Amino acid sequence: ALAVLTASAVRTLAPRAACAVALGGLVVVAATGLRATAGIPPVTVLNAGAWLAGLAAGLGARTLAARREVMAETVRRHERLQLARELHDVVAHHVTGIVLQSQAAQVLARRRPEHVGSALTGIETAGADALAAMRRLVGLLRDAAPPAPPPESLAGLAARFDGPPVYLRLPEQDEDGATWPPEVTATVYRVVREALTNVSRHARAARSVHVTVAREPGTLTVEITDDAPPAPARRRRAATGYGLLGMRERVTALGGTLHAGPRPGAPGWSVRAALPLPPPTGSEPR
Numbered sequence: 001a002l003a004v005l006t007a008s009a010v011r012t013l014a015p016r017a018a019c020a021v022a023l024g025g026l027v028v029v030a031a032t033g034l035r036a037t038a039g040i041p042p043v044t045v046l047n048a049g050a051w052l053a054g055l056a057a058g059l060g061a062r063t064l065a066a067r068r069e070v071m072a073e074t075v076r077r078h079e080r081l082q083l084a085r086e087l088h089d090v091v092a093h094h095v096t097g098i099v100l101q102s103q104a105a106q107v108l109a110r111r112r113p114e115h116v117g118s119a120l121t122g123i124e125t126a127g128a129d130a131l132a133a134m135r136r137l138v139g140l141l142r143d144a145a146p147p148a149p150p151p152e153s154l155a156g157l158a159a160r161f162d163g164p165p166v167y168l169r170l171p172e173q174d175e176d177g178a179t180w181p182p183e184v185t186a187t188v189y190r191v192v193r194e195a196l197t198n199v200s201r202h203a204r205a206a207r208s209v210h211v212t213v214a215r216e217p218g219t220l221t222v223e224i225t226d227d228a229p230p231a232p233a234r235r236r237r238a239a240t241g242y243g244l245l246g247m248r249e250r251v252t253a254l255g256g257t258l259h260a261g262p263r264p265g266a267p268g269w270s271v272r273a274a275l276p277l278p279p280p281t282g283s284e285p286r
Helices: 002-012 015-031 042-111 113-141 154-159 182-202 232-240 242-253
Strands: 166-169 209-216 219-226 257-262 269-276
Touching: 002 015, 002 042, 015 042, 042 113, 042 242, 154 166, 154 182, 154 209, 182 209, 182 219, 182 242, 182 269, 242 257, 242 269
Parallel strands: 166 209
Antiparallel strands: 209 219, 219 269, 257 269
């Protein structure tokens, strides 16, 4: 009882309370030997050993939990810093388009004044797009953030994957994410990349990987499945993996959901993310 009480207190209580309980246990150990007339009683030795064992177990569990929390916070901080570094690139992309269209409007004003209206409409549309993107990115900055648009397409990512064959299926009208918002494109890319990394690390026995991206009204879903046989070690690694934590941070920041686990009724593993797509620019309130 002394060992269980000491270990539980040191593991879960606040530092001062944990120290108080541990010190109380030590007092109990010392009290068992006060009436001894010769030597140290066996019960005192037993209590001392139990107290030391409980103290060591509690400190070990507390240290491990603190280390995991630090690592999780490091992952979250890394996601936020990525957005902070790349926010400039997103803003520059939209502002550059506005500047170019403004220059074109000046030329049209001198040569073809009747076409200035369409140029101004383009500038207004570009400005609304920039404002919508900034609102989404600033909202993500409060919690977590996706990176800037990836340097390669999903097809390129699947082609260079060092593992089982990857079968990629994308919406025909989207051309590998060309019409998705930058933050959605980047998040889809990150989810697929992390899922493929997990396959290469924990599912070497898989014979194939299927990556499916589907677009529905207002929602974009991406699912990565493999056919590797069940492995208990993979479930444990997934429960404590920081890559999965990073994926969930990104998806949740965009208002989406992510599920990762064994495929129901079939061998292998599945990672499925659902991301809301923002409404068209013209439907957003000014």
